[in-house]
Structure formats: C-alpha cells, structure tokens
Amino acid sequence: MTLRDRTKSNARKDSQVLTLHRPVCTLDNMELLPAGCKLTSDTLQSIISSNIKSKPKTYCLLDYGSTKKDLLYFLQIPPYKTIFNDRALVSDLLQLMENVSLALPFLESLDYFSEYDTYTYRHILMVFALSTLLAKDLIPDYKMRIKRVSTSPTHDLGKTCIPLNILKKTTPLTKAEYKTLEHHTIAGYVLITYYQRNHTDLAAVVARDHHEKKNGSGYPRGIELKDLLVEIIAACDVYDALISPRPYRPVSFDNRSALEEITSRAEKNEINWEVVRLLIAYNRKNNNGKIKADISFEKRGTEPPGNIYGKTAE
C-alpha cells in the first residue's frame, strides 16, 4: 500500500472515530488522553509512541497472588458449581488457563478491583473461566484458543477509569452516569493499546467491543459483532452480570431467569445462538456441554424483586 493509499484509508476509518467522554488514565494516574479527544489513528499512534518504557514482563495469571484460590472458590458457587461439576473437565480447563500470562499493569488492575470493587474482581475471573470453557468447544485450535481466551481477563480493564461511586452505586444510574460507565470500553481499548503498543491487539479489540451486539444495537460504536471470541465473551459477560448480586440489585436473577433472559436476547439477535445453546447445555446436570441443548422459550423463571438492570433513573 502506498503512503497515499494508507492516508486515504486512515481518513476513511477516522470518519467513524470515537470521541472520549472522559480522560483515560493509567492506575498510577498518568493521563494518556484527555476528555474530548478524538480517537483517530494518529492519536492511537501517538499513545503507542509515548510508551518508551521497556516491554513489561508477563506472569502466569493463575500464579498471581490469590487468583487461583479465589477462582476455585468462585467455581463452587451455584450456578457455576453445576456448570463446572466435572473434576476432569475443571482440571483440563485449569491447564489451559495456566497458559495465560499477563503483563504486570494488567495484573495490578486485578489487585485494584480486588481491593476496591470485589464484584468486578469476581466477574473478571468468572468471565475468564466461562469463556475458556465455551472456547474449548467452539474454537478448535488449542494454541489459538489460549491466545484468544487470554483476552478475557482484561475485558473490563477500562473500569479502572470509572469513578467507584458509579461502579458501586446502589440506586439506578442516571443517563449521564450510564454514559460515564460506557466509557470503560474505550478506556480499556486505549490502555491496552498503550501497554501492548498495538491498537489491533486482540485484547484491546475485546475491551472495546465486548458490549457490542450481533444486531448492531450495542456500544460504543453500534457495530454488528462478528468475531466468535468477542461473542463468547459478550455472552459470558451478560450471563455473569445477571446471576451476580450487584450493588444496585442485592438479589440476582435466578439461574433459570438468567438463561431465559439470554435466550430472549439471542431471539432478538443480540447474542450468538451457538454460544447460548452451549451455555444452556453446560447448565444441564451431567451434560458437560456434550449434548446440544433443546431450548425452551417458555418463561418459567422470576426476575429478582426490584430489578433495575438496564433501567435509568429519571
């Protein structure tokens, strides 16, 4: 490609650029980009060039602090206890997860969440475990699978840029607060681009796109999700959010209602059917995902009382 072609192609991409709603800062409070900044290819290139530190060392995620112990504990809590009920399967899965190494800034973000936002800490580990389980069946190549699932523990990295009073708010978020929360996707993209010195890094793409939907009704860009790995992480993200107690919803969805909710989202073409079908199969006792689940469209679960998931304050 000639320089002229590249400039033209960059200009085309820049016509759909994202604008930062808030600044993007590292955990040690260094501002990478200010609020209002347009995320053009030149901007992305400038943050890559600004990283003059030597490449950070990577460490095995499961060997970091109490990560493995915490993960094994979380796997025992229903409904994960049913999904991960087979010992041989869990041991296979752990072997796969032990191959995942992350650079220190990413591991430090886990320390941050473990200290200040335990919901997000648990959520990151469970989305990692669940997406690894589903990827095991849906992404056939072993090495490729490891490379791809290593992007799930950093999917919510951008939440380090969101004020804790919004992440932990116990009443419905206002529209403005939702907008602030949505910033975590682009913030994660910028942070990972900076640390990995690459804006096409898969982890950066996952951080940016994990709230996009198959039918293009998600955020931040409203694009149609097409990448299977991102679709797996997006489905696990919604499922884990539904079954977890949240600051604004002390009672979580029961498992049946959560599965019904993601089924209805698959019906609306928001979530990938293949992923939903597999998740339901793993929720059937002693199935281990081997038998393709028949999906019932009958609504038999009950939403938690006072559920305000996805609802905004006036």
Ligand SMILES: [Fe+2]
């Ligand atoms: Fe997220």
Ligand SMILES: [Fe+2]
């Ligand atoms: Fe998430």
